[in-house]
Amino acid sequence: xxxxxFPAGAWGTNCYLVAPAAGEECVIIDxxxxxxxxxxxxxxxxxxxxxxxxxxHGHIDxxxxxxxxxxxxxxxxWIHPEDRYMLSDPEKALGxxxxxxxxxxxxxxxxxxxxxxxxGTALELAGMEFSVAHAPGHTKGSVTFRMPEAADVPSxxxxxxxxxxxxxxRTDLPGGDMDDMLASLARVCLPLDDSTVVLSGHGPQxxxxxxxxxxPYLREVAAGLGSTQGAPRRGM
Numbered sequence: 204x205x206x207x208x209f210p211a212g213a214w215g216t217n218c219y220l221v222a223p224a225a226g227e228e229c230v231i232i233d234x235x236x237x238x239x240x241x242x243x244x245x246x247x248x249x250x251x252x253x254x255x256x257x258x259x260h261g262h263i264d265x266x267x268x269x270x271x272x273x274x275x276x277x278x279x280x281w282i283h284p285e286d287r288y289m290l291s292d293p294e295k296a297l298g299x300x301x302x303x304x305x306x307x308x309x310x311x312x313x314x315x316x317x318x319x320x321x322x323g324t325a326l327e328l329a330g331m332e333f334s335v336a337h338a339p340g341h342t343k344g345s346v347t348f349r350m351p352e353a354a355d356v357p358s359x360x361x362x363x364x365x366x367x368x369x370x371x372x373r374t375d376l377p378g379g380d381m382d383d384m385l386a387s388l389a390r391v392c393l394p395l396d397d398s399t400v401v402l403s404g405h406g407p408q409x410x411x412x413x414x415x416x417x418x419p420y421l422r423e424v425a426a427g428l429g430s431t432q433g434a435p436r437r438g439m
Contacts, residue, residue, distance in 0.1 A: 204331075204356055205229075207245045208402065212236025214264035217404055219361065221331065221350075226250040228329035232257050232348065232361055233404060234268040242272055254329045256280040257320075259363025259404060260345040261289025262376075263297070263311075273314035281326070283337065284319045285378075286344030297376060320346050336391045338365045340384025341372035347391055349399075357398045360411070366392055366401060368409035371420045388424045 205227075208219040211234075218238045222229035229251040234242055246253065253276045256269055261282060266289065269280050282290065289295070290313045320326075322337035326348075333348040341364040348361040364372030365387055374381045397412025414421045 204350075204353065204359075205249060205251075206359065206402070207249060209238075209241045209245065210405075211238035211241055212264060212267065215405060216264045217402065217406075218242065218268075219402060220245050220249070220251060220253075221329075222249070222251050223330050228252050228254045230255050230257055230328045230331065230333070231272060233259055233265040233363070234272045235265045236263065236267040238268040239271045239275075242268070243275075252276075253278050255326075256314075257326070257328075257333065257348060258282040258286075259347065259361065259365075260342045261286030261293075262342065262364070263289070263293040265363070265404060266290060266293075267311075270312055270314050273316070279316035279318050280314050281318045281320050283321075283344030283346050285339075286342050287313075287317065287319065289342075290317070295377065322346075333361075338363070338387035338391045339378075339380065340374060340387045341365060341379055342376075343378040343383075345372075345387070349395070352396075352398075357400050358396060359400045359402060360392075360395060362392075362401050362403045364404040366414060366418070366421070367403045367406050368401070368414070369418055370406075371418075372404070385420070385424055388421055392421060393425055 205222045208217050211218050216235035218234050219232040220229050320335050324335045326333040336347045338345045338347050350359040352358040374384050395411045399411040401409045
């Protein structure tokens, strides 16, 4: 399996391209702010052909390049229905009024083909399977994508802004909710094997085992306490 990722834009949002191998079809995850050039460079480097864009949530730092990327390659985008409005109304998701400056000129709106994600479904894309889990807390429509363990390859978990190395996503923007976040951590993350590789929306990769022992939020959720006042959070 080939996973090529790079941080993009003002928020350093991780964009990932996933394929069975170089020279094959691929899926693009979270082409955010100023990600289009990096996507094209990665496609050329690994001789990949995109078949879909999938989005962990609708914040502009994760979706700002979805229209040009989908348009350039005539592929659909997948997003949870509760975050779909953010594609064409990003300011509302940030608690801002329409017309206020937002990181200069951005191409906002829906691509020509949009599909909606649902909890518990399995997407079959580019010869790979992505298990979808609805994980509200950062936004109402946040989701994660998990790829199953294969021969000599551990399971891979694209956590979006649910879980980071040592932290979690913020919950103070419209649609965010700490109780929902803690419930999602417990339901979605805790059951995963310790060997599961976590590729998050921001920052370095980690593993579920490492986060189970070092992440203050995951530790307290595992302990059934749910009290993490003052611990740092990340994301836009």
